């Protein structure tokens with residue numbers, strides 16, 4: 001279990017370049033399985049989950065070439081599908097959430113796809129019904145072994161396009177179904193589709209490969225199946241969750257930070273939700289400049305004067321992956337805010353660690369926490385903690401950087417799942433953070 005030692009209470013200063021988006025990269029990497037031709041991808045983040053998926057692709061005998069930092073080519077022209085039935089795959093496939101998305105492209109192209117119950121954050125129930133109901137609608141047969149926790153779908157005679165209304169706008173579920181449908185016979189219509197920038201990017205990539213997809217960016221996708229897809233070149237967007245993490249970090253440490261090349265048009269509600277906490281964000285070209293919040297930041301109220309609530313919703317709503325970061329940032333705001341995590345039922349439990357550090361938080365129930373900001377009149381106190389999931393982990397790290405004294409965070413593998421080389425990048429803007437093995 002890796003550990004960070006963090007000496008808090010220092011102002012940071014400088015520019016930070018966001019990495020490529022974890023959740024987009026996981027989709028895009030799975031899409032390389034859709035064609036026998038070469039696919040070149042740029043801006044792939046060097047993070048644990050992505051590297052695990054690249055290992056899985058390598059074991060499926062995808063030819064992988066590293067072309068430079070973050071750039072790779074992949075060619076899936078001679079796959080070893082027997083790997084899918086191996087013990088090694090059961091171990092590797094269950095190591096991350098994103099591995100579930102190899103099923104759709106394999107089912108679409110080869111008529112079969114298998115996956116062990118995938119890993120990912122333990123942040124509440126994370127069911128896969130939407131994925132498999134979608135495949136079944138496309139004509140696949142489904143089996144699940146409870147003992148082995150192993151899922152399989154097969155369609156030896158190919159898939160057939162159809163209309164489907166998803167039971168929920170699942171991000172990885174939509175990606176999986178679209179990747180199967182692009183190679184199905186006929187037209188597939190998916191209503192209540194998720195439409196995050198991750199999915200928009202995936203769909204644009206598949207269009208560049210020769211797929212026919214209408215409605216990109218909306219919750220109604222219409223896909224005309226094609227015989228086969230060709231190679232393409234694709235660049236992953238900057239990681240909006242990392243961008244949000246740096247905004248929270250800047251505010252909490254009263255630091256002046258510029259986040260470079262953020263792709264503003266793909267940030268959705270993120271800037272406006274941070275503004276609800278009273279944080280100043282300046283748009284400078286495609287950068288976000290956050291001035292030092294020397295006089296703190298004040299929670300805004302709604303037009304009718306009612307209590308500020310920040311909650312998640314499927315895109316274009318506010319992403320659930322930033323709520324833990326909003327919560328920690330609110331602990332130093334002037335005013336009170338309710339954080340309502342609607343999607344996941346175990347994602348707010350990490351607040352006990354912040355309470356230990358002196359934050360004023362009332363956990364109302366598993367989904368809602370009320371934060372009463374200190375307005376910097378009292379700083380958080382350093383402590384020793386363990387990172388329970390990726391976003392709680394980064395939130396605790398932000399808390400530690402703002403706290404008085406030296407904190408220790410264990411289980412930093414959770415943070416490394418999604419943040420590239422985070423210690424060195426933070427050191428470059430002045431953070432006192434050391435990685436201990």
Ligand SMILES: CC(=O)N[C@H]1[C@@H](OP(=O)(O)OP(=O)(O)OC[C@H]2O[C@@H](n3ccc(=O)[nH]c3=O)[C@H](O)[C@@H]2O)O[C@H](CO)[C@@H](O)[C@@H]1O
Pocket residue numbers: 023026097098124125126127168169170171172173314319320321342343344
């Ligand atoms: C690898 C990856 O891309 N992971 C992301 C993906 O996970 P993932 O694709 O696994 O998450 P889903 O979109 O399937 O659903 C997440 C949770 O939200 C609930 N739900 C979902 C849709 C909905 O309309 N209502 C609702 O309540 C689901 O029941 C589930 O508990 O999307 C999540 C939701 O944005 C993010 O937290 C994860 O970072």
Ligand SMILES: C=C(OP(=O)(O)O)C(=O)O
Pocket residue numbers: 022023049096097098119120121123321390391418
């Ligand atoms: C929940 C997350 O990731 P995963 O779905 O991979 O567990 C996340 O990125 O915040």
